[in-house]
Each structure stands twice: as C-alpha cells, then as structure tokens.
Amino acid sequence: MNFKRLEKNIVSVLESRLSSGRLSHIFSVSRMAYDLAKYFNLDCNRHKILGLLHDLCKEEKRPLQKKIIQKYYSNDLILLENSALYHAKTSYFEAQKLFSLSSEFLSPILWHTTGKSCMSLDDKVLYISDYIEPLRPWYEDSFLQDAKDDIDKLLLKILVKKISYTMKNNKQVHPDSLDCYNYLVLNKV
Ligand SMILES: [Fe+2]
Numbered sequence: 605m606n607f608k609r610l611e612k613n614i615v616s617v618l619e620s621r622l623s624s625g626r627l628s629h630i631f632s633v634s635r636m637a638y639d640l641a642k643y644f645n646l647d648c649n650r651h652k653i654l655g656l657l658h659d660l661c662k663e664e665k666r667p668l669q670k671k672i673i674q675k676y677y678s679n680d681l682i683l684l685e686n687s688a689l690y691h692a693k694t695s696y697f698e699a700q701k702l703f704s705l706s707s708e709f710l711s712p713i714l715w716h717t718t719g720k721s722c723m724s725l726d727d728k729v730l731y732i733s734d735y736i737e738p739l740r741p742w743y744e745d746s747f748l749q750d751a752k753d754d755i756d757k758l759l760l761k762i763l764v765k766k767i768s769y770t771m772k773n774n775k776q777v778h779p780d781s782l783d784c785y786n787y788l789v790l791n792k793v
C-alpha cells in the first residue's frame with residue numbers, strides 16, 4: 605500500500621467535506637494515534653490513516669447517515685435513536701467505499717465512539733487518541749504518559765467520563781459501552 609498517496613487522497617476528500625475545526629481535530633487525532641501506535645509497536649501508518657478517517661462522515665446530513673444505519677443495524681434500536689453515534693459506523697462504510705480499504709484495516713473506526721467488550725490494542729489506540737488529542741478542551745498534559753503507562757486504566761477513566769456525561773444528559777447508554785466497562789472492570793483494570 606502506498607501510504608503517501610493514500611494520505612494525499614484522503615486529505616483532499618476531508619478538505620472538501622469537513623469544516624476547518626473538524627479538520628484540525630482530525631489531524632490532531634491522526635498525529636496522536638501515530639505516536640501511540642509507534643510506542644506500542646503497532647502499524648503507525650495504519651493509525652495515521654485511521655485517525656484521518658475516523659470522523660469522515662461526522663458532518664454528513666443525519667437522514668443520509670440514518671439510511672446506512674437502518675440498512676446495517678436495523679436491530680440496534682439504541683443506536684438508531686442516538687444519531688451522535690452514527691458517524692462511527694457511517695465513516696467506516698464510507699471509507700471502505702471511497703478508498704478501497706478492507707473492513708479489517710478500518711475496524712477500529714467502528715468502536716471509536718462506544719468502545720466494546722474485549723477491544724484490541726488497535727481499537728484502544730484510536731478510541732483514546734480521539735479523546736486525548738491536544739485540541740480537546742479537557743486536554744491534560746499527563747494524558748500521553750498515562751496512555752503509555754497503563755492504556756486500560758486510561759481507557760476505563762475515559763469510558764466512565766463519557767458514560768456519566770451521557771447519563772447526566774438523560775440519554776441512553778449504548779450496550780457496547782456498558783460491555784466495554786464491564787469487561788474492563790471484570791478484568792480488574
Ligand atoms: Fe467521532
């Protein structure tokens with residue numbers, strides 16, 4: 605795979621679809637995912653691409669995204685009711701279509717909003733990078749080191765914050781997030 609050419613193609617699509625604020629976040633996630641992947645001896649180029657693509661459809665019109673969710677997730681009533689979660693799934697399908705990338709390559713994008721039980725290290729790196737990139741208002745200097753020291757502990761901390769926020773706003777918590785929480789707690793993170 606020619607990563608340089610792929611990256612260039614992706615950036616030009618992102619620039620045509622997303623606002624400048626979203627683009628800055630995406631580039632920041634991409635850098636963070638690259639750095640963390642390098643630290644954990646994962647495929648850094650893959651993570652750079654996953655960071656670039658994770659919010660590909662974030663600003664796509666919700667009714668258009670809902671059609672894709674209805675097609676692939678017709679039984680997932682909580683997902684159908686939570687449009688903020690759509691873009692993880694729609695970005696994954698759109699990235700496959702636009703850039704001919706495999707479902708396996710792109711799979712961490714599917715879980716970057718909810719998490720899930722038994723996440724792979726690749727899943728964790730993208731999930732965490734999305735939350736700890738330096739442009740986030742809640743950014744803390746210790747985040748990167750915390751991730752390197754104990755990625756599961758940081759994952760649990762982020763997950764609890766996200767679930768609490770969802771509950772405070774009287775929104776439904778997606779079962780994948782609860783599965784993620786229960787798995788981490790059961791495995792004594
Ligand atoms: Fe996202």
Ligand SMILES: [Fe+2]
Pocket residue numbers: 629633658659734
């Ligand atoms: Fe994001």
